[in-house]
Amino acid sequence: VEQHHEEISYPECLRLLATHRFGRLGVVVEGVPLVFPMHYVLDDSHIVLRTNSGSKYACAPMTHVSFEIDEVDAGNQSGWSVLVQGPAEDVSTSIDPRSEHHRSLEFENWAHPPADRWLAIVPRQITGRRVTTAASS
Amino acid sequence: VEQHHEEISYPECLRLLATHRFGRLGVVVEGVPLVFPMHYVLDDSHIVLRTNSGSKYACAPMTHVSFEIDEVDAGNQSGWSVLVQGPAEDVSTSIDPRSEHHRSLEFENWAHPPADRWLAIVPRQITGRRVTTAASS
Numbered sequence: 548v549e550q551h552h553e554e555i556s557y558p559e560c561l562r563l564l565a566t567h568r569f570g571r572l573g574v575v576v577e578g579v580p581l582v583f584p585m586h587y588v589l590d591d592s593h594i595v596l597r598t599n600s601g602s603k604y605a606c607a608p609m610t611h612v613s614f615e616i617d618e619v620d621a622g623n624q625s626g627w628s629v630l631v632q633g634p635a636e637d638v639s640t641s642i643d644p645r646s647e648h649h650r651s652l653e654f655e656n657w658a659h660p661p662a663d664r665w666l667a668i669v670p671r672q673i674t675g676r677r678v679t680t681a682a683s684s
Numbered sequence: 685v686e687q688h689h690e691e692i693s694y695p696e697c698l699r700l701l702a703t704h705r706f707g708r709l710g711v712v713v714e715g716v717p718l719v720f721p722m723h724y725v726l727d728d729s730h731i732v733l734r735t736n737s738g739s740k741y742a743c744a745p746m747t748h749v750s751f752e753i754d755e756v757d758a759g760n761q762s763g764w765s766v767l768v769q770g771p772a773e774d775v776s777t778s779i780d781p782r783s784e785h786h787r788s789l790e791f792e793n794w795a796h797p798p799a800d801r802w803l804a805i806v807p808r809q810i811t812g813r814r815v816t817t818a819a820s821s
Contacts, residue, residue, distance in 0.1 A: 569756055571754075572719075580710040580712045580748075582708050583767075584756070611717075612717060615720075615721070621792075626794075657687060659687070659815075678794050
């Protein structure tokens with residue numbers, strides 16, 4: 548087998564982010580970079596998350612975070628991932644049109660206790676890569 | 685629908701880690717907590733990773749990192765995740781029996797350029813949670 552690695556273009560990264568709903572937030576909590584699985588919605592290139600004020604990822608606002616989505620096909624030894632980096636903003640109460648639009652979105656939301664806050668990650672960098680494997684003939 | 689949240693016990697976390705091979709490393713690179721999808725092997729409660737010296741996650745050794753695995757069933761609105769936290773050690777050349785065993789493991793390895801280093805995460809904390817949804821009758 549031979550593996551092929553390639554970068555995913557910016558438009559394709561956005562397309563993948565727009566067509567998925569579940570990913571993982573990377574955020575520093577008490578000095579340690581933690582990874583939390585979360586649902587999200589892409590809204591005009593922002594990653595919008597719902598959370599609750601009691602949760603650990605309440606640490607995110609005003610710090611730099613990342614958000615990752617991926618898909619792996621173990622059988623075909625192929626997969627891709629997209630990584631968004633940028634500051635996280637608490638948009639739970641801000642009254643600008645963009646924040647209000649974020650809060651109007653339909654969310655898959657499994658938070659416990661129920662989510663009462665919204666976070667938006669403002670992307671400074673979006674990168675992606677894809678691995679494909681061609682079976683040797 | 686009604687959702688049920690529960691913590692996953694430590695033995696069950698270990699069982700899930702032992703029966704999966706793909707997860708995500710959380711590591712701080714230049715001040716930002718990044719999330720990298722990677723294959724791994726659980727070896728005596730250590731998370732063993734292969735990487736290459738040129739990669740970003742070469743930042744990991746001697747810092748605290750995390751490693752996450754998860755599985756989501758969107759149709760049934762259920763899922764689980766396990767999070768390992770601890771220091772990452774470069775075990776590429778150490779000659780203690782445990783490091784040598786880490787390096788003897790069979791790896792699914794898609795790194796590019798090819799991996800020439802081994803990292804082991806020594807767990808200080810392993811936690812997991814599960815969400816299940818019962819359809820309302």
